[in-house]
Amino acid sequence: MSRSNHRWLLVIGLLLLSNVILFLSNITLGERTIPAMEAIQTAFGLGSSEYSFTIQKLRMPRVLVGFLVGCSLALSGTILQGVTRNPLASPGVIGLNAGAAAAVVAVIVLLPSIPSSKLPFVAFGGALLAAVFIYIFSWRRGSSPTRMLLVGIGISAMAGAVVTYLLTLGGIFKVTQASIWMAGSLYSRSWEHFWPLLPWLLILFPISLYYARQLDLIQLGDEMAKALGLRLELSRLLLILVSVGLAGSAVSMAGTIAFVGLMAPHMARHLVGNRNRKLLPTAALMGGAIVMLADLLGRMLFKPYEIPVGIITALVGAPYMIYVLYRKKHI
Amino acid sequence: MFLSARKKLNVMASVGMIVLCLLLIAGCGGNNGEDAAGTSETAVPPTAAADTKETTRTIKDAYGDVEVPAAPARIVVLDIGALDNLLELGVKPVGAPSILAPGDPYPAYLKNTEGIENIGSVNEPNLEAIDALKPDLIIGNKDTHEQIHDQLALIAPTIFVESLGITWKENLLVHAEAVGKAEEGKQLLEGYQTRIAELKGKIESKPAPLEVSLFRPREDKIQIYLQETFSGLIMSDAGIKRPEAQTAEGFSKDLTEEQIADLDGDVMFWFSRSNSDFEKIEKSPLWATLKGVQAKQVHQVDWETWMSGLGIQAVNKVVDDLFNYLVEQ
Amino acid sequence: MKIAGLFALFIVVIIGFWASIAYGIVTIKLPVILDAFLSFDGSREHMIIRSVRLPRALITVMVGISLALAGCLMQALSRNALAGPEIFGVNYGAALAAVIASYVIGYTSLDLFAWSSFIGAGFVGAAVFLLGSFGRERLTAVKLVLVGATLNLLLASLTQGLLILNQQSLDTMRFWLAGSLTGRDLQLFLKVLPYMLIGILCTFAMGKQINLLSLGDEVAQGLGQRLFLTKLLLIVIIMLLTGSAVAIAGPIGFIGLAVPHIARFMVGVNYRWILSYSAGLGALLLLAADIGARFVLPAEELPAGVVTAFLGAPFLIYLAQRKGEFR
Numbered sequence: 001m002s003r004s005n006h007r008w009l010l011v012i013g014l015l016l017l018s019n020v021i022l023f024l025s026n027i028t029l030g031e032r033t034i035p036a037m038e039a040i041q042t043a044f045g046l047g048s049s050e051y052s053f054t055i056q057k058l059r060m061p062r063v064l065v066g067f068l069v070g071c072s073l074a075l076s077g078t079i080l081q082g083v084t085r086n087p088l089a090s091p092g093v094i095g096l097n098a099g100a101a102a103a104v105v106a107v108i109v110l111l112p113s114i115p116s117s118k119l120p121f122v123a124f125g126g127a128l129l130a131a132v133f134i135y136i137f138s139w140r141r142g143s144s145p146t147r148m149l150l151v152g153i154g155i156s157a158m159a160g161a162v163v164t165y166l167l168t169l170g171g172i173f174k175v176t177q178a179s180i181w182m183a184g185s186l187y188s189r190s191w192e193h194f195w196p197l198l199p200w201l202l203i204l205f206p207i208s209l210y211y212a213r214q215l216d217l218i219q220l221g222d223e224m225a226k227a228l229g230l231r232l233e234l235s236r237l238l239l240i241l242v243s244v245g246l247a248g249s250a251v252s253m254a255g256t257i258a259f260v261g262l263m264a265p266h267m268a269r270h271l272v273g274n275r276n277r278k279l280l281p282t283a284a285l286m287g288g289a290i291v292m293l294a295d296l297l298g299r300m301l302f303k304p305y306e307i308p309v310g311i312i313t314a315l316v317g318a319p320y321m322i323y324v325l326y327r328k329k330h331i
Numbered sequence: 332m333f334l335s336a337r338k339k340l341n342v343m344a345s346v347g348m349i350v351l352c353l354l355l356i357a358g359c360g361g362n363n364g365e366d367a368a369g370t371s372e373t374a375v376p377p378t379a380a381a382d383t384k385e386t387t388r389t390i391k392d393a394y395g396d397v398e399v400p401a402a403p404a405r406i407v408v409l410d411i412g413a414l415d416n417l418l419e420l421g422v423k424p425v426g427a428p429s430i431l432a433p434g435d436p437y438p439a440y441l442k443n444t445e446g447i448e449n450i451g452s453v454n455e456p457n458l459e460a461i462d463a464l465k466p467d468l469i470i471g472n473k474d475t476h477e478q479i480h481d482q483l484a485l486i487a488p489t490i491f492v493e494s495l496g497i498t499w500k501e502n503l504l505v506h507a508e509a510v511g512k513a514e515e516g517k518q519l520l521e522g523y524q525t526r527i528a529e530l531k532g533k534i535e536s537k538p539a540p541l542e543v544s545l546f547r548p549r550e551d552k553i554q555i556y557l558q559e560t561f562s563g564l565i566m567s568d569a570g571i572k573r574p575e576a577q578t579a580e581g582f583s584k585d586l587t588e589e590q591i592a593d594l595d596g597d598v599m600f601w602f603s604r605s606n607s608d609f610e611k612i613e614k615s616p617l618w619a620t621l622k623g624v625q626a627k628q629v630h631q632v633d634w635e636t637w638m639s640g641l642g643i644q645a646v647n648k649v650v651d652d653l654f655n656y657l658v659e660q
Numbered sequence: 661m662k663i664a665g666l667f668a669l670f671i672v673v674i675i676g677f678w679a680s681i682a683y684g685i686v687t688i689k690l691p692v693i694l695d696a697f698l699s700f701d702g703s704r705e706h707m708i709i710r711s712v713r714l715p716r717a718l719i720t721v722m723v724g725i726s727l728a729l730a731g732c733l734m735q736a737l738s739r740n741a742l743a744g745p746e747i748f749g750v751n752y753g754a755a756l757a758a759v760i761a762s763y764v765i766g767y768t769s770l771d772l773f774a775w776s777s778f779i780g781a782g783f784v785g786a787a788v789f790l791l792g793s794f795g796r797e798r799l800t801a802v803k804l805v806l807v808g809a810t811l812n813l814l815l816a817s818l819t820q821g822l823l824i825l826n827q828q829s830l831d832t833m834r835f836w837l838a839g840s841l842t843g844r845d846l847q848l849f850l851k852v853l854p855y856m857l858i859g860i861l862c863t864f865a866m867g868k869q870i871n872l873l874s875l876g877d878e879v880a881q882g883l884g885q886r887l888f889l890t891k892l893l894l895i896v897i898i899m900l901l902t903g904s905a906v907a908i909a910g911p912i913g914f915i916g917l918a919v920p921h922i923a924r925f926m927v928g929v930n931y932r933w934i935l936s937y938s939a940g941l942g943a944l945l946l947l948a949a950d951i952g953a954r955f956v957l958p959a960e961e962l963p964a965g966v967v968t969a970f971l972g973a974p975f976l977i978y979l980a981q982r983k984g985e986f987r
Contacts, residue, residue, distance in 0.1 A: 031459040053462050057485055088806040092813050116478045137977060153809045154973040157746075157913065160816075161969030164838045168963065176454050177475075183820045187455055188479045258817040262810070305433055306455060311821030318814040551843035587842050587961065589708045590685060611845065616711050620704055 008278045011271050015285035019067070022292040026063035027055060029300055057190065065189040065253060066295045066309065067288040068197045070260055072250035074287025075201075075208055077261030078268070078280055079243040082215040083236055084145035087324075090262035091127075091247035094152030097256035098159035099130025100248065102166075105178045109166045119181070120196070120252035127248035130155055135240065184257035184310025186295050193253045200249040204242050205284065211239055212276035219274065257294075257310040259317025260287050266324055290316075390508055392490045393473045394480065399488045400467050402511055407464055407487075409456050409471035411438060412495050415642025416506040417470075418443060420515050426450040426464045430639065433457070438635045440648055462486050470509060472502075495641045496561040503643050519643050526650055531570045533658045540572045541657060544596030544623065547583075547638065548608040554583040555593060562600075562637045565649050571657070591617045598656060599623040602634040630656050662927055669940035673721070676947035680717040681709060684954055688713075715846045720950050720964075721943040722849075723841070723909045726856050728942025729863045730901040731916030732923075732935055736874045737894050740804050742979065744917030745902045746972065747808040751911030752815035754780025754903075755837055759822045774848055774907035781903030786895075805976075839910040839965015841950050852904040859900035860939070866894070867932040874931060912965045914949075914972030915942050921979070 028039040034051050042048070042055040073091060080089040091097055103126025107114050114122075133155050138147035163182070167175050180187070208215075214235040217225040225232055247261065268283035294312035301307060386401035407426040408414045414427045418441060426448040429435035433451045437444045448464055451457035453475060461469065461483070469489040476483070476491065483489045490509045492502045500520060507516020534540070545556040545563060555577050556563050566573065576584075576593035586593055591612075599621070603609055609631070612618055623629055632652050636645040682688050688709060695701070696709040727745060734743040745751075754777035761776045863870075869890050872880045881887055905912070923937035946964070949971070953962040 031457050032463045053486060054459050057482060058458050058462070086806065088810055093806065093809050150805060151977050153805055154977040156809070157969055157976070158973040161913075161966045161973075164969075165963065165966040168838050179820060179823060180454065183817065188458060188482060190482055192481075256817075258813060306451070306457070308821060310817060314814055314817035314821065318818075321810060321814070551840060587685070587712070589712045592704065614847075617704065617707050620707065 004273070008272050008282070011282055012285065015282065015289060019285055019289050019292070022289055022296065023063055023067070026066075026292055026296050027059045029296065030054070030059060031299070031303060058188075061191045061194050062186050062189045063292055063295070065193050065197060066186050066291045068194070068201055069186075069250040069254045069257060070264070070287035070289070070291030071205070071284040072197075072201055072246040072287075073257060073261040073291075074264035074268070074283040075205060075280060076243045076247035076250070077287075078265040078276070078283045079208060079215065079239050079246075080261070081265050082219055082276060083239050083243070084149055085219055085221075086145065086149060087266065088262070089149060090259075090265075091243070091251070092256065092258055092261060093156070094149060095130045095134060095154075095156030095159060096127045096244065096247045097251055097258075098156040098163070099128075099133075100124070100126040100251040101182050101256055102126055102159040102162045103129070104181055105163050105166045108178045108181075109169055109175070117192075120193075123252035123255075124248045127251055128244060130159065131240070131244040131248075135237075180308060181255045183308040184255040184313070185308040186254055187306060187308070189254065197249055197253050200245060204246050205280075208239075208242050208246075208280055209277060211235065211242070212280060215239060215276040216274075255308075255310060257291060258314045259321065260290055260313050263313075263317045263320055264290055266320075388511070390490060390505070392505065393493045394491055397488055397490055399490065399509060403468035403509070405464065405466045406468045406470065406510065407450060407461050407466040409450075409469065409476055410453050410495060410641065411441075411639065412472070412499065412502055412641030413470045413506055414444075414447075415441060415640070415644045416503050416516075417510060419519060419643050420507055420510060420512045422510045422512065423447065424470075425466060426461060428453045428456050438639070440633070440636055440640075440644060458482055458486075468509060470506060497559050497564050499561065499564075499641060499643070499646060502641075523643070523646060523650070526647075527565075527568050530650065530653060530658065531568075534569065534571060541597040542574050542595075543571050543657070544574050544577060544594055544599045546586075546594055546599070546601050548601060548603050548612050550608060553586045553588075553591075553594060553612065555586060556583050557581045561640060561645075562649055565646060566653070569650075569653060571653070588612070588615060588617060591615070591621065594623075595621045596623050597626065598628045598630070600630050600632050600637070600652075600656070602632050602637045604634055662933055665926065666936055666940065669937065669944070673940055673943050673947070676944050676951070677717050677721060680720060680947050680951055681713040683951060684713065711846075715849065716841055716844065716950075717947070719844050719849050719908055720841050720946050722853070722856055723905045723912065724915055724942040724944070724946030725860060725939045726901040726905040726942075727912060727915040727946070728919035728923075728938040729860060729935060730898050730905070731918075731942075732920045732931070732938050733863065733870065733894050733898050733901075734916070735920050736870045736931060737891065737898075738804065739874060739876065741921070742805045742917070742976070744913075745906075746911065746913035746916060747805060749808060749812040749815050750781055750783070750902050750906060751837075751839070751913075752780075752812055752819055753783040754906045755911070756780065756815050756819045756822075757783075759819055763822060774852060777906040778899065778903035781899045781906060837911060838963035839912040839968070840961075840963035841909055842961055842963075844908055849908055852907050855900045856904040859897050859904070862893075862897050863901070864935060866890075866897070867935060870894070870931045870935075874929075910963075910965060912946070912968050914968035914975065915946055917972060918975045919945060921975075 024040060024043075027043050028034065028036045032051075032054055034042075034054065038048070038051060039055055042051045043060060045056075077090045080091065080094065081087055083089075100123040103122045104119055107119065107122045130152075134148055134152045137155075138144060138151040140147065167178065214230060217228055217230045218232070218236065218239075220228070222232060250257070264287035265279070265283045268279055268286050272278045272282045290313060291309060294316065295309040298307040298309050298312045387398045388401055389396050390399055391397075406417065406422065406424045408417060408424045409428060411427075411430055414424060414437065417424055423443065424447055427437065427444075428450050429437065429452055431452060434449055437447070448460070450460045450464070456476070456479070458479065466487045469483050469487050470491075471480070471483065471489065472492045472495050473480070474494045480489065480491060490505065492498065492505050495502070503520060504513070504516050507513050507519075543566060545560075545566070547554045547556065557577055557579050558564065558567055558573075559580060559582055563573075563577075574593065574596045577596075601609060618624055630652075633648070636648040637652075640646070640649065678690070678693070681693055682690065686705075686708075688705065692705060693709055696706040700706055700710065731744045734745065734748075735741065737743075757779040758772065758776035761772055765772065872883055873887075873890060873894075877887060880890075902916075919938050919942045920934060922941055923934045927933040927937050946968070949967045950964045953964045953967045956962045956967070
C-alpha cells in the first residue's frame with residue numbers, strides 16, 4: 001500500500017515538474033527569439049517592456065489555455081473510460097467533438113454574422129446536444145455503456161456528414177477558418193479564453209475526485225456495483241455530465257484536440273493503476289503536459305508554419321494507440 | 332472500505348497541491364496580464380505620440396474611431412488587398428502575409444515587394460512576428476481577422492475594413508486615408524472611373540451588345556460568378572451584359588454538367604488554380620454546343636487578379652483584360 | 661422462390677436505372693431517352709442523356725454493387741456483423757493517401773485521388789486481416805467498431821491537418837470527401853472498371869469458400885480449406901472492390917454495412933444467395949440515395965455520400981439495439 005502511494009507521489013511530482021518545465025519552455029521559445037532569462041523575468045513582470053506583449057499577451061495565455069484544455073480532456077476521457085468500462089472510449093470517439101464541430105461549422109458557414117467570440121458557446125451547445133442524444137438513444141430500460149458507445153459512434157458519423165456537407169457550401173475563407181478550428185488550434189488564444197475555462201476545471205475536478213469511489217465501483221460491473229449499494233443510474237448520469245462539461249468547455253475554447261482524452265488516461269493508468277483517486281489527478285497532469293508539449297512542437301518544428309496542436313497530438317497519439325491495441329490483444 | 336485514513340489524507344494533499352499550483356500559475360498570469368495592460372498603455376501611446384509630434388488623426392473603421400499616427404512609417408498589412416493598394420499608393424509596408432502558406436512569394440502581378448517581411452499566412456498571421464516588426468499601424472479586415480483584432484490593437488493602432496472583394500472601392504479609400512494619402516486614393520478611384528467610362532462607351536458603341544460569361548471550372552462542378560463578386564462588379568460597372576443565368580444577386584452558383592447552357596455567352600472568361608479542371612469540361616461533348624466555344628471566344632484570365640485580386644492594381648489588370656478581349660478584338 | 665425474388669430485384673434495379681436517367685434538374689421523358697440511344701440527333705438533351713445521365717447511372721450501379729459485395733466479404737471474413745468499408749476508415753485512408761500524394765507530387769486531380777484510394781483500400785485490407793486474425797479470440801463487434809472509430813479519427817485528423825497546410829488541395833478534397841456521384845469522369849470510370857469487374861466476378865466465384873469461412877476457422881480448416889490462401893485472396897478482392905468504388909465516387913457509407921444485413925434477412929445464411937441479393941440491393945439503394953439527393957434541396961444537389969451517411973448512422977444504432985450487447 002504505502003509503496004504504491006510513494007510511487008504515486010513520485011509520479012505526480014515528476015509530472016508537476018515536467019509541466020513547469022514545459023510551461024517555461026513554451027514561454028521562452030517561439031517565432032521571436034527571446035533570451036531565456038529575459039523571457040522568464042518578463043513572465044513574472046520583471047523584464048523590460050520590449051518583450052512584454054509577446055510573453056504576457058501571446059505566449060502565457062496560450063500555454064495556460066493549452067494546459068487547462070489538456071487537463072480537462074484527460075479527465076473527461078478517464079471518466080468516460082471508467083463509466084463505459086472500455087479503454088477505447090474518449091470524448092472524440094463517442095461524438096462530443098463531432099457534435100461541437102458540426103455546431104461550429106454550421107454557424108461559421110450559415111450564420112457568418114455571428115461574431116467569432118460567440119463560437120465557444122456554440123461549440124459547448126453542440127457537444128451538450130450530442131451528449132443528450134447519445135444518452136436518450138441508448139436508454140433502454142436503463143443505460144448501457146456499450147450501447148452508449150455505439151450510439152455515440154453513430155451520432156458522430158452523422159455529425160461528420162453534416163460537417164462535410166456544410167464545408168462544400170461555404171466559401172473557401174470560411175471553410176479554412178472552420179477547418180483550422182476543427183483540427184484543434186491554440187492560435188491566438190488569449191486571457192479571454194483562459195478565464196472562462198478556469199472555473200470549469202476548478203469546479204469539476206474536485207467533483208470528479210469526490211465521485212472517484214463511485215467510478216471505481218462502476219468499473220466492477222453493473223451487478224457488483226448495485227450489490228455494493230451504488231445508485232448506478234444516478235452516479236453514471238452525474239459522471240457523464242461531469243465528463244461532458246469538461247470536454248465541452250475544452251472543445252469550446254480550443255477546438256477538437258484529438259487523442260488527448262484517449263491517450264492521457266492510458267498513460268496514467270500504466271503509471272499508477274486503476275484506482276480513480278490516484279488516476280484522475282495523474283491523467284489530468286499528463287493531459288496538460290501532452291497538450292503543452294504538442295503545441296510547443298507545433299510552433300517550433302516547421303517555423304514559420306504553425307501546425308495546429310490537434311495534428312501533433314494525433315501524430316503522437318496514433319502510434320501510441322496502435323501500440324496499446326497491439327499489446328492488449330483483447331481489449 | 333479500502334481507503335485508509337492516511338490514504339485519504341494523501342489524496343487531499345495531492346488535490347490541494349494541484350489546485351494550489353493551478354491557482355499560482357493562474358495568479359501569476361492574471362497579475363502579469365494586468366501589469367502588461369498597464370505597461371502597454373503607458374508605453375505605446377507616448378512613443379507613438381513622440382514619433383508623430385502629437386499629430387494623430389482619427390479614422391473610422393469597422394470597429395469605430397481609431398487614432399492613428401499622422402504619418403505612419405512602419406505599416407503591417409494582413410491581406411493582399413491592402414498590400415496591393417498600399418504599393419500603388421507608393422507606401423511600402425514593413426510586413427505582409429502570403430496568400431496560402433507562410434513564406435510563399437507575393438502575387439506575381441505586384442511589383443516592388445522586395446524587403447517586405449513575411450508575417451505568415453493571411454489566415455493565421457504570426458502575432459509574434461508582427462510584434463517584432465514594431466509597427467505603428469496595422470491594416471486588416473474583419474472577415475478574416477476578427478478573432479485577433481483585440482490582440483493586434485494592443486500592438487499598434489489597427490484599422491479594419493469590413494470585408495474584401497466587392498468592397499474594394501471603400502477599402503481603397505480607407506487604406507489611403509489610413510496612410511495619410513486620402514487625396515491619392517481618390518485620384519486612383521477617379522482614374523478607374525474614367526477608364527471604365529471609356530470602356531463602357533466603346534462597348535455600347537458596338538452594334539449588338541456582347542453577352543459575357545464568367546465562370547470557374549472545379550473538380551466536379553462549374554461555378555458561375557454572379558454580380559456580387561470582385562470581377563462581376565467591375566463588369567457591371569462597365570455596363571457589360573451578362574447571360575441571363577448570371578445576372579442573379581449573390582456570389583456564385585454551382586452548375587452540374589447538364590446545366591452547361593447557363594455558361595454560354597458571346598465571350599467566355601474562365602479562371603482556375605489548376606488547368607486540369609478546365610480540360611475536363613473541354614472534353615465534354617456538350618462543350619462544343621456553346622456559341623462562345625464555336626466562335627472561339629473563350630479566354631483564360633489570371634486567377635490572381637480576377638478571382639483573388641482585391642486591390643486597385645488587380646482592378647486595373649482586370650480592366651486591361653476587358654479592353655483587350657472585348658474592344659480590341 | 662429465391663430465383664423469383666432475384667428476378668424481381670433485377671426489374672426494380674432497371675426501373676431505378678431509368679429513373680436515375682430521367683429525373684434531375686430537368687426531367688426527361690421515356691421516349692426521348694429511347695431516342696437518345698436509338699436515333700441520336702445531336703441535340704443538347706440527347707447529349708445530356710448520353711454523356712451525363714447514363715454514365716452517372718452506370719457508375720452508381722457499379723459502385724453500389726462493389727460496396728455491397730465488399731461489405732459481405734468483410735463481414736464473412738471477420739465474422740463480425742458490424743464490419744463494413746466505412747467502419748474501417750477506408751474513406752479517410754484513401755483521403756489521406758490522396759492528400760499525401762498531392763503534397764509530394766504538388767498537384768491535385770481526380771486521377772491522382774483514384775490511384776491513392778487503392779492505397780487507402782490496401783490499408784483497410786490489412787486492417788481487416790489483422791483484426792480478423794488477432795489471436796484465437798475474435799474481437800467482439802463492439803470492439804471492432806471502436807477500433808475502427810479510433811482509426812477513422814486518426815486518419816481524419818491527419819488529413820485535416822495536411823489540408824490546412826495546403827489550401828488548394830483543401831478546395832478539391834472537400835468535394836471529393838463528401839462522396840458524390842456528380843461530375844465523375846467517364847474516362848476514369850473506364851480505367852477503374854476492369855478492377856471492379858474482376859473483383860465482382862471473383863467474389864461470385866468464391867461463394868463456396870466464403871460460406872465455409874463464415875462457419876469459423878476450425879470448421880473451414882476441417883473441411884479442407886487452405887485458410888491462409890483463401891483469406892489472402894478475399895482481402896485482395898476487398899481491396900479491388902473498395903479501392904475502385906472509393907476511387908470513382910469518394911466516400912460513400914452505409915451501403916457496405918447495411919446491404920448484407922438486409923440480404924441476410926431476406927435469404928438466410930447461404931452466402932451464394934446473400935451475394936446475389938446484395939449486389940442487386942446495393943445497386944438499388946445507391947440509385948435511390950442518388951436520386952433522393954437531387955431532390956432534397958431545390959435547384960441544388962446534395963452529395964450522395966451525405967444521404968447515405970444519414971441513413972447509415974441510424975442503421976448502426978438499430979443494429980446496436982437489436983443485437984443487444986454484442987458480446
